[in-house]
């Protein structure tokens with residue numbers, strides 16, 4: 001199998017990867033590895049302070065509109081920056097704390113610690129509530145684990161006057177197979193790699209006359225085609241979308257009459273997905289390949305043992 005990033009990608013956290021010399025089952029194995037096998041950090045334990053405190057003559061109570069378990073879930077879904085090169089250990093198998101009792105487990109080698117301490121608006125404030133954001137989490141571990149700028153505006157809950165929220169949150173490595181919060185990707189899909197063929201330039205005008213554009217702003221017209229064919233992955237995908245405007249049910253399909261058709265390229269696929277931002281899409285792909293090769297290496301060993 002050969003993998004190549006499609007020209008112009010990744011864009012922010014999204015990517016398209018062209019895979020050749022392969023088949024659908026192999027590409028699907030990569031898809032599944034991306035979703036459920038690539039490890040990333042996510043908040044998995046939260047200690048929320050309970051009680052009533054008095055500060056500067058104001059009585060504050062540890063309540064807010066959301067139940068604790070929902071808060072914990074919202075915290076879990078915040079993308080926590082993950083650095084594979086840091087080689088953190090999994091919480092369950094961390095060599096430092098494997099022999100500790102459950103309550104004492106957790107060390108800098110296997111978890112990242114955050115704290116949050118926010119109070120509702122002051123009694124004389126104009127606003128009656130404030131919003132608590134992901135960006136309000138402070139890293140107690142290394143500042144490299146600070147919630148990224150792009151995720152700081154994720155709302156967690158709101159606090160009214162006389163309310164406060166104080167908590168410690170622990171992020172550990174995990175895999176999407178155990179919980180969605182540990183899945184680094186979203187919208188993972190793949191399709192056959194196609195080329196577009198111009199069969200009838202005159203009838204294709206039905207589409208060209210609609211004034212549609214490609215995603216990079218070029219007109220969808222005859223100029224896209226060289227020798228009556230488009231090879232470029234991005235352009236073909238734009239054409240694929242545009243063809244829906246002249247397909248069945250549009251009232252234009254009779255005039256268009258298959259003037260442009262898509263043809264599959266044997267053994268080639270386009271894989272596309274987006275990460276939640278905890279890891280960049282290229283790293284996630286490489287990690288998925290590592291996971292797959294480790295698993296198959298392990299399988300080979302086991303088969304070897306079984307046969308002997």
Ligand SMILES: [Zn+2]
Pocket residue numbers: 091094095096097098105106107108109110111
């Ligand atoms: Zn540990």
